Amino acid sequence: MKPDFVIRNAASILLGQAEALLPQLLEGERVVLVTDSEIDRLYPALCNSYPKIVIGRGEGEKSLATVEQIHRMLIELGADRKSFLLGVGGGIVTDVAGFAASTYMRGIDFGFCSTTLLGQVDASVGGKNGVNVGGYKNMAGTFNQPRFVVCDPAMLETLPDREFRAGLAEVVKAAVIGDADLFAHLEQRSFEELRVDRQLMREVVRAAIAVKAAIVERDEREAGDRRLLNLGHTLAHAIEKCSAAMNHGEAVAVGLKLVTDMAVRIGYLAQGDGERILALLERLGFCLEAPVPMADLLAEVGKDKKSAGDLIHLIVPRAISSCEVMTLPKEEMKQLFGN
Numbered sequence: 535m536k537p538d539f540v541i542r543n544a545a546s547i548l549l550g551q552a553e554a555l556l557p558q559l560l561e562g563e564r565v566v567l568v569t570d571s572e573i574d575r576l577y578p579a580l581c582n583s584y585p586k587i588v589i590g591r592g593e594g595e596k597s598l599a600t601v602e603q604i605h606r607m608l609i610e611l612g613a614d615r616k617s618f619l620l621g622v623g624g625g626i627v628t629d630v631a632g633f634a635a636s637t638y639m640r641g642i643d644f645g646f647c648s649t650t651l652l653g654q655v656d657a658s659v660g661g662k663n664g665v666n667v668g669g670y671k672n673m674a675g676t677f678n679q680p681r682f683v684v685c686d687p688a689m690l691e692t693l694p695d696r697e698f699r700a701g702l703a704e705v706v707k708a709a710v711i712g713d714a715d716l717f718a719h720l721e722q723r724s725f726e727e728l729r730v731d732r733q734l735m736r737e738v739v740r741a742a743i744a745v746k747a748a749i750v751e752r753d754e755r756e757a758g759d760r761r762l763l764n765l766g767h768t769l770a771h772a773i774e775k776c777s778a779a780m781n782h783g784e785a786v787a788v789g790l791k792l793v794t795d796m797a798v799r800i801g802y803l804a805q806g807d808g809e810r811i812l813a814l815l816e817r818l819g820f821c822l823e824a825p826v827p828m829a830d831l832l833a834e835v836g837k838d839k840k841s842a843g844d845l846i847h848l849i850v851p852r853a854i855s856s857c858e859v860m861t862l863p864k865e866e867m868k869q870l871f872g873n
């Protein structure tokens with residue numbers, strides 16, 4: 535079995551049918567499965583293949599309390615350092631499971647079956663695992679690669695439209711960062727086509743993962759290039775802080791729109807490219823209106839843990855499939871965005 539991608543430190547990413555791939559990958563392992571209540575309900579055969587730990591749903595579950603609950607269950611199940619933790623779910627499950635595995639008995643092996651589009655193209659790729667602490671996102675975590683990530687395009691079919699679309703925002707982001715062909719491909723498809731065409735989604739997921747995997751290879755610990763993956767995210771994080779109306783992907787779409795407009799305004803991005811980015815986001819059904827005034831978003835920027843002191847690393851598109859990191863004082867960011 536040949537993995538589709540291999541990331542340094544041994545993470546293999548495989549695209550294919552989960553129920554066929556997982557038993558092969560886990561042969562001879564003492565597996566404990568971690569999933570959430572929805573995946574457990576939708577995929578009982580898969581989830582009942584191993585002793586399982588079922589967690590709740592939502593960002594609130596991504597906590598140290600859930601990690602402790604998993605550790606206690608692992609002890610109860612008699613898991614030792616040779617046990618293997620399999621996380622089956624979206625980004626919440628894989629972030630929590632990866633962190634729980636990395637810290638149980640100083641670290642046991644783990645792997646993922648990623649079941650959301652956002653998880654497949656983003657959360658499960660790159661070896662970052664973490665949980666939220668005191669309302670702040672990803673404040674406790676590790677850099678630790680899973681042994682494998684299985685991405686099954688068929689599992690995306692049970693996702694609600696809203697979750698599917700949220701994942702598409704990260705796909706568009708990946709295309710703008712580094713894949714003009716993927717971008718052009720998406721321009722020719724409708725949201726409805728993407729929803730139902732398994733083969734098409736397999737290729738879309740493959741291309742989006744390739745963008746992230748290549749960047750992670752160059753910069754696993756986010757000293758440089760990995761920052762490119764934050765395209766659209768500086769303002770998206772501020773949107774998520776200021777308003778509960780949008781989920782992460784929806785906020786990323788607005789963040790992409792705002793940074794695209796700005797890049798065109800300052801002459802970094804050709805107007806035609808800017809128009810293409812906005813048109814694609816609109817075609818995919820995103821609302822591109824920020825839910826709160828720009829001034830509020832800019833006030834929020836900088837409280838972000840990712841900003842180093844008074845400087846901010848803003849990712850700016852220069853063309854479709856080329857972006858650059860602009861490091862500037864927060865005050866200048868306000869001027870750039872016209873406030």
Ligand SMILES: NC(=O)c1ccc[n+]([C@@H]2O[C@H](COP(=O)([O-])OP(=O)(O)OC[C@H]3O[C@@H](n4cnc5c(N)ncnc54)[C@H](O)[C@@H]3O)[C@@H](O)[C@H]2O)c1
Binds near residue numbers: 624653689
């Ligand atoms: N570690 C990283 O590098 C990284 C990167 C990006 C995002 N993340 C994290 O990922 C999290 C978000 O992940 P997400 O968007 O996958 O959310 P999620 O895990 O909450 O999944 C979204 C919802 O879809 C349900 N679901 C999952 N798979 C399904 C399926 N196949 N069919 C039907 N329903 C399904 C889940 O039960 C959940 O209610 C955030 O906490 C974010 O911080 C981490």
Ligand SMILES: [Zn+2]
Binds near residue numbers: 782786
């Ligand atoms: Zn994101």
